[in-house]
Structures are given as C-alpha cells and as structure tokens.
C-alpha cells in the first residue's frame with residue numbers, strides 16, 4: 001500500500017490469495033484483523049491458517065541469494081559464511097517470537113527445519129513451499145513497500161495443488177506463503193539487530209520480518225499503533241516493541257497480536273476451560289439514526305446493510321488504559337444461512353480474564369485506512385459461489401463513542 005503519511009508501508013496488500021475448501025470453525029465477526037477464505041461451494045468465511053494438527057506443517061526455507069550492490073541486508077559480520085548465519089539467526093528468532101505466545105496450537109513443533117536455497121527467485125507460488133526472499137523482484141514493490149507476503153489457501157477440502165504437500169484438511173488452510181523483501185533499492189536496506197546501531201538509515205530486519213510472518217500465519221493488519229501488525233514500519237534505525245529475550249521471547253508483539261494468534265490458533269486442550277484468556281465481549285456497531293445506512297446497496301440478494309461496517313473496535317483495560325485487542329467490526333455469518341451479513345457485529349475473543357474493559361469504537365480514517373485492511377475485507381465475500389456477496393464500503397463517517 002502507498003503510505004498515507006511519512007511512515008513507510010511495511011508491506012503491500014496480501015497479494016494473490018489464490019483460492020483453491022468446507023467445514024471448519026464457526027466464524028463470527030472477528031478480526032485482529034484476519035484474512036479469510038470462502039469455500040468454492042460457498043458458506044461462511046473461514047480464517048486462513050496452517051493446519052497445526054500436523055507437526056512440522058510450516059515448512060521453512062530462505063534464499064541465500066543476496067544483492068551486493070546495493071547491499072539489501074546489512075550484517076555485523078563481513079565474512080560470507082558468518083553473514084548468512086547472522087541472517088539465519090534473525091529468521092529463526094523472528095519465527096520463535098510467534099511460536100512463543102502462550103495458549104495457542106502454534107508451537108515450535110509446528111515449524112519444520114529452516115532450509116536454504118541458492119535460487120534467486122525461490123518465492124514461487126506454485127511450489128507449496130514457504131520461502132523468504134531478499135533478492136527477488138516483483139511489480140508489487142511500488143513506492144514505499146518494504147516487503148510483502150503472498151499466501152495461497154485452500155477453498156476445497158482434500159485439494160492437493162502441490163504434489164509434495166498433503167491434501168488440504170479445511171477451507172482456509174494455508175498451503176504456500178512466501179515473503180519478499182524489497183531488493184536492489186539503495187534507499188531501502190535492512191539491518192540485523194547487530195548491524196542496526198551502526199546503520200541508522202536501515203530498517204530493522206526483524207521488525208519487518210516478524211510483521212510479515214504475521215501475514216504468513218494468517219493476519220491482516222491491525223489499527224493499533226503498538227501492534228506488530230500495524231501496517232507501517234518503525235522509522236529507520238529503530239525497532240518495533242522490545243527485543244525478544246529468553247524470559248520474554250514474544251516481547252516484540254503487543255497484546256493485540258497475542259490475542260489474535262490465540263483466536264486464530266486455538267489450543268483444543270484449553271479452549272473450553274481457559275481461565276486465563278477466556279474472556280469474550282460481543283456487540284454491534286449501529287448508527288444512532290438507521291437512516292444513515294439508507295442508500296447503501298444490498299450486499300447479497302435480499303440483504304440490506306444493517307450496521308456500520310469496518311469500525312475499529314478496541315477493548316481497553318479500564319484501569320490502566322492499555323489497549324488489549326482490536327477487531328474490525330461489522331459482520332456476522334450464520335453457517336445455516338450464509339453469506340456474511342453486514343450487521344455491525346463484532347466479537348472480541350480470548351481476552352484476559354479478571355480485568356475491566358472499556359469498548360472504544362473508532363473509524364479507520366487514518367493513519368490506518370480501509371486500504372490497509374483490504375485483504376481482511378475483500379476475503380469475506382465471493383461472487384462466484386451459490387451465496388454471493390459484496391462487502392459494503394468501509395464506513396468512516398461516524399464519531400467516537402465510549403460505552404462503559
């Protein structure tokens with residue numbers, strides 16, 4: 001996305017969600033903000049995610065092809081072998097940030113070993129391999145885009161688009177995700193944590209990579225500034241959040257990212273009896289005057305828009321003022337009666353228990369805009385299915401409201 005301010009867009013829209021699935025979880029109007037897939041046979045949108053029931057399902061490799069003039073990735077080490085090892089350590093640490101979140105089924109054992117390839121353009125959507133590339137050109141590197149992630153999901157259970165991967169188990173299953181960093185641009189360089197202090201004009205490699213890995217695992221963007229899934233990168237020479245430590249390996253993440261990951265990858269062992277993060281707040285965002293919605297076209301045959309779509313709804317700790325999680329509100333879907341209804345619904349799930357919350361509703365009118373959550377919006381509907389629908393425009397014309 002083109003940056004709307006001086007900030008630099010971390011990545012382009014989730015490109016090419018090549019739908020390839022049924023069943024699965026019952027989606028409500030949730031977010032944090034996630035990307036979805038609607039089955040080829042129709043139905044409710046299913047969140048995109050890996051099948052963590054299978055150990056090692058997230059295969060990983062990276063291309064050691066690195067441009068040298070200009071140098072895209074800066075390291076403290078100068079020896080070629082040591083340089084590769086330093087970059088590889090950053091990649092491993094960035095994956096570990098996500099698998100360190102408690103209360104999810106995304107575990108270190110969900111990841112395969114990190115392999116290497118020397119192929120320059122190894123980020124191909126047709127191979128079923130999850131690859132990170134630092135030296136592959138793409139037309140999606142428009143102005144300001146530092147990196148982007150392409151995700152292929154299944155829209156048909158049992159589909160096996162890649163010969164080496166197992167048949168898909170559910171709709172929305174991620175089958176291939178590739179991360180591309182902007183190459184060959186002397187004004188855009190990435191530095192490992194060891195090299196960042198001496199290269200204050202470079203972007204922090206790990207801040208960008210952890211964000212892109214969020215997309216790889218199924219996230220869209222968050223409107224929360226502190227979230228790693230906020231669409232804009234921290235300024236050159238700085239990093240997002242805190243560095244991971246042995247005690248807090250997920251320190252770069254914000255609570256919003258953690259809550260979103262627990263929603264996306266619920267742990268079947270504790271989901272029913274979650275006494276730590278089992279909180280849930282549901283509601284609807286509706287205009288004070290329903291006439292405000294008049295003029296919005298029906299989004300599917302016979303269904304009017306009955307609530308505000310695209311509001312950012314935040315759960316704020318009433319005592320500390322801390323933002324715990326935020327979702328993109330505005331829809332619900334009944335599996336017995338798809339498609340999505342644009343009724344203003346939201347649900348904030350997996351909230352920490354034992355805290356008082358305030359709900360804060362705000363329009364996505366900048367710096368994060370509708371364009372930044374395009375994937376999360378467009379993937380709610382499909383037009384080529386028995387129950388077609390079209391998302392209404394994201395509403396930004398309403399004023400703030402605080403509900404105790």
Ligand SMILES: [Zn+2]
Nearest residue numbers: 010011221231
């Ligand atoms: Zn992004």
